[in-house]
Amino acid sequence: xxxxxxxEQISDGIGFxxxxxxxxxxxxxxxxxxxxxxxxxxxxxxxxxGILGSSNSKYKNLTELTARLNALYGTxxxxxVTKRGDIxxxxxxxxxxxxxxxxxxxxxxxxxxxxxLDCLFSPYIENGGFGQEIFNFRKKDLLDSxxxxxxxxxxxxxxxxxxxxxxxxxxxxxxxxxxxIAEKITPFMAYEAYKEMIKTAYIEVxxxxxxxxxxxxERFTEAFLKxxxxxxxxxxxxxxxxxxxxxxxxxxxxxxxxxxxxxFKTNHTDLYAIKLMSTIxxxxxxxxxxxxxxxxxxxxxxxxxGFNESKGTLMxxxxxxxxNVDKARVEIINQLEDIKKSNFTDEEMNNSVLSIINxxxxxxxxxxxxxxxxxxxxxxxxxxSPDEEINRIKAVTREQxxxxxxxxxxxxxxxxxxxxx
Amino acid sequence: MEKKIIACDKTNDKYTHIKHSSGLNIxxxxxxxxSTTEALFGTKYGSINTRFKTNKDKDYTVVPEGIAHFLEHKxxxxxxxxxxxxxxxxxxxxxxxxxxxxxxxLFSCSDNxxxxxxxxxxxxxxxxxxxxxxxxxQGIIGQEIRMCDDNPSWRVFFNMLNGLYKSHPVKIxxxxxxxxxxxxxxxxxxxCYNTFYNLNxxxxxxxxxxxxxxxIDIADKCLKPSEDIELETVFLDEPDExxxxxxxxxxxxxxPMFNIGFKVKPRSxxxxxxxxxxxxxxxxxxxxxxxxxxxxxxxxxxxxxTFSTEIFNGxxxxxxxxxxxxxxxxxxxTEIIRExxxxxxxxxxxxxxxxxxxxxxxxxxxxxxxxxxVASTLIxxxxxxxxxxxxxxxxxxxxxxxxxxxxxxxxxxxxxxLSIVES
Numbered sequence: 001x002x003x004x005x006x007x008e009q010i011s012d013g014i015g016f017x018x019x020x021x022x023x024x025x026x027x028x029x030x031x032x033x034x035x036x037x038x039x040x041x042x043x044x045x046x047x048x049x050g051i052l053g054s055s056n057s058k059y060k061n062l063t064e065l066t067a068r069l070n071a072l073y074g075t076x077x078x079x080x081v082t083k084r085g086d087i088x089x090x091x092x093x094x095x096x097x098x099x100x101x102x103x104x105x106x107x108x109x110x111x112x113x114x115x116x117l118d119c120l121f122s123p124y125i126e127n128g129g130f131g132q133e134i135f136n137f138r139k140k141d142l143l144d145s146x147x148x149x150x151x152x153x154x155x156x157x158x159x160x161x162x163x164x165x166x167x168x169x170x171x172x173x174x175x176x177x178x179x180x181i182a183e184k185i186t187p188f189m190a191y192e193a194y195k196e197m198i199k200t201a202y203i204e205v206x207x208x209x210x211x212x213x214x215x216x217x218e219r220f221t222e223a224f225l226k227x228x229x230x231x232x233x234x235x236x237x238x239x240x241x242x243x244x245x246x247x248x249x250x251x252x253x254x255x256x257x258x259x260x261x262x263x264f265k266t267n268h269t270d271l272y273a274i275k276l277m278s279t280i281x282x283x284x285x286x287x288x289x290x291x292x293x294x295x296x297x298x299x300x301x302x303x304x305x306g307f308n309e310s311k312g313t314l315m316x317x318x319x320x321x322x323x324n325v326d327k328a329r330v331e332i333i334n335q336l337e338d339i340k341k342s343n344f345t346d347e348e349m350n351n352s353v354l355s356i357i358n359x360x361x362x363x364x365x366x367x368x369x370x371x372x373x374x375x376x377x378x379x380x381x382x383x384x385s386p387d388e389e390i391n392r393i394k395a396v397t398r399e400q401x402x403x404x405x406x407x408x409x410x411x412x413x414x415x416x417x418x419x420x421x
Numbered sequence: 422m423e424k425k426i427i428a429c430d431k432t433n434d435k436y437t438h439i440k441h442s443s444g445l446n447i448x449x450x451x452x453x454x455x456s457t458t459e460a461l462f463g464t465k466y467g468s469i470n471t472r473f474k475t476n477k478d479k480d481y482t483v484v485p486e487g488i489a490h491f492l493e494h495k496x497x498x499x500x501x502x503x504x505x506x507x508x509x510x511x512x513x514x515x516x517x518x519x520x521x522x523x524x525x526x527l528f529s530c531s532d533n534x535x536x537x538x539x540x541x542x543x544x545x546x547x548x549x550x551x552x553x554x555x556x557x558x559q560g561i562i563g564q565e566i567r568m569c570d571d572n573p574s575w576r577v578f579f580n581m582l583n584g585l586y587k588s589h590p591v592k593i594x595x596x597x598x599x600x601x602x603x604x605x606x607x608x609x610x611x612x613c614y615n616t617f618y619n620l621n622x623x624x625x626x627x628x629x630x631x632x633x634x635x636x637i638d639i640a641d642k643c644l645k646p647s648e649d650i651e652l653e654t655v656f657l658d659e660p661d662e663x664x665x666x667x668x669x670x671x672x673x674x675x676x677p678m679f680n681i682g683f684k685v686k687p688r689s690x691x692x693x694x695x696x697x698x699x700x701x702x703x704x705x706x707x708x709x710x711x712x713x714x715x716x717x718x719x720x721x722x723x724x725x726x727t728f729s730t731e732i733f734n735g736x737x738x739x740x741x742x743x744x745x746x747x748x749x750x751x752x753x754x755t756e757i758i759r760e761x762x763x764x765x766x767x768x769x770x771x772x773x774x775x776x777x778x779x780x781x782x783x784x785x786x787x788x789x790x791x792x793x794x795v796a797s798t799l800i801x802x803x804x805x806x807x808x809x810x811x812x813x814x815x816x817x818x819x820x821x822x823x824x825x826x827x828x829x830x831x832x833x834x835x836x837x838x839l840s841i842v843e844s
Contacts, residue, residue, distance in 0.1 A: 023454030074780025147675025354512030
């Protein structure tokens with residue numbers, strides 16, 4: 001059994017990808033609208049995506065839609081609003097069990113497809129705007145989501161840090177935008193935003209299922225052909241400029257464990273060498289940051305790195321006791337300096353390659369990881385399979401790792417702490 | 422050694438159950454077409470098991486809270502090396518976790534699973550604790566406890582458990598407290614290890630890209646036979662009533678968070694699963710997004726999409742939880758209670774009941790489609806004294822009358838705790 005992958009352009013700025021693998025017991029359709037992340041438009045797009053994922057002209061509110069989806073063996077509609085660098089991505093997806101697994105041989109596939117298309121292309125409209133009831137629910141949900149960003153201190157610290165790391169760039173915004181703008185949204189404004197989104201946003205559609213089903217592509221193509229499209233050009237990758245001086249920021253919040261986020265930036269484009277470098281530095285439990293800063297020196301509870309390729313920015317985030325913040329900062333920098341000086345063993349390098357291969361081979365095992373994989377490669381500008389990525393990672397040399405490490409410059413240090421100085 | 426195949430005709434799935442001569446039960450679920458292998462080596466020993474005895478003891482031993490989790494951290498260090506370094510050589514991604522009623526060591530990989538499995542079996546069977554390493558771990562776990570203190574979802578949940586339970590240790594944080602972990606030393610760790618890490622009290626689960634016969638070969642090679650020590654764990658008597666009906670705590674949060682818990686009398690094994698599924702179905706009919714209650718609560722702006730219901734149960738505890746965010750959590754509770762009383766008199770909506778049954782079946786199918794979920798459902802059901810296909814059996818035998826009766830008999834609107842975390 002193997003995976004059949006294909007992607008084609010079905011309309012202006014719209015791609016349709018089909019991924020078939022007989023091992024799956026579910027069928028998933030996933031549609032992504034993506035557009036520049038703008039402070040004014042972000043909450044409008046977010047609320048719109050929420051409405052599309054919870055109603056349509058036939059099932060006018062969440063009660064009616066959920067009742068129907070329950071009867072279709074718990075078919076699940078999900079909405080997810082995220083940012084990738086400078087773009088905002090609104091994902092709406094539907095997933096149902098394959099017809100082979102229904103108790104009485106029911107055909108779920110065609111009804112599920114129709115419901116999903118109705119959600120996307122035939123929303124419920126009242127007085128020239130979205131239906132008031134579903135709008136109210138989704139708007140409240142958006143406001144609460146914005147307010148709740150503070151609940152998870154680790155991600156909240158990263159979000160606050162990004163405001164400084166990407167100052168003046170779209171990616172400084174939260175994926176939901178701000179409360180002030182969100183509060184002003186009306187059903188009419190959201191509906192206008194919807195019309196703008198289906199006209200100007202780039203769109204990628206993914207189908208992941210057990211069997212090929214050409215009808216899905218046909219129905220989407222047909223639906224999009226009826227629309228007037230004028231996609232706005234967007235830059236999927238925008239390297240963030242490096243500040244002349246390192247920016248130090250300290251925020252106070254009632255937390256018992258401090259959080260520190262450090263950003264290093266580069267213009268280097270060797271993504272495979274950077275991936276391997278970041279893995280050696282801080283992406284595994286045997287990485288330099290984990291083994292030294294956490295385990296050997298006990299300076300942090302967590303300390304990990306990750307590279308944001310669309311912004312050329314490597315972030316190291318850590319949970320630290322306030323008294324250890326200075327020591328941890330020095331040690332994190334030391335670990336990166338060690339890589340620049342070739343102070344890492346062949347074993348650390350080989351083990352990091354093995355770890356990357358391990359996760360790449362797992363991509364094919366869930367519909368979600370497949371969609372995430374192919375969308376991120378689309379954004380990178382070269383769609384390759386996980387196997388091809390493995391070959392490229394394996395080809396990276398020690399010299400390349402040192403070279404990319406040297407290209408990183410410290411840009412911002414953000415600390416969130418509960419204690420008075 | 423005994424080996425049998427357990428199959429489910431409805432979903433077309435099967436796994437192999439091996440009773441190994443070492444005393445260990447081994448469950449292997451081969452999944453065609455998947456690249457990943459997920460292995461879990463677990464012991465039926467979690468944060469709640471603080472009171473126990475074996476056939477060698479006269480009296481029950483009582484140990485400090487948080488010791489199961491502490492032991493999990495310490496097992497990750499061998500005498501000469503860190504366990505992560507061993508797995509680094511195979512490429513597997515390794516981890517461990519401690520819950521209320523079990524401790525699991527696991528890896529997930531796409532290549533070399535046999536080598537990784539040997540590492541897993543060997544390190545869990547090789548404890549090494551010294552005073553120095555125990556002292557150092559107290560600092561690391563202290564940090565972990567602090568991090569959880571900052572987590573409002575964690576706090577709102579444990580505050581609810583403290584309101585519900587008087588003596589059952591489920592109310593104690595899995596990691597213990599700074600004070601309780603200070604009492605842990607190497608001797609106590611060995612005592613707990615030798616009691617609970619007996620292979621008769623453990624299970625090995627492997628799912629995905631794997632062959633049962635290969636697992637047996639590795640088990641033959643690596644497992645050191647254990648003598649059955651007739652382990653008994655006990656809990657202090659737990660009253661039916663709750664301790665406190667409301668607990669409010671302060672932390673920086675957006676919209677206030679709430680957990681509402683209804684205390685239910687616990688069962689065990691198949692009866693527990695049956696009750697769990699009946700109440701799962703009943704609670705979804707009562708409050709899922711298609712219910713009149715949900716519509717009322719959203720129309721009045723009392724809840725948002727984080728509102729959910731969950732059955733939380735294990736050895737000696739059973740709670741039906743409603744969780745979410747609201748500016749008026751007390752009003753949410755009043756509305757839920759009103760709806761419960763209404764359904765007790767007028768009955769659950771029949772059509773909605775049928776749909777929820779179907780949707781629950783759909784969830785089971787989805788679970789069987791994911792390597793990680795399969796491994797975790799295997800281990801959870803084993804420790805709960807059932808098998809993963811029992812869910813399908815319970816669902817197919819479930820009747821509306823059973824569910825309605827179960828709902829009326831088990832949900833008591835007097836036995837409820839509301840926990841709130843607000844800024």
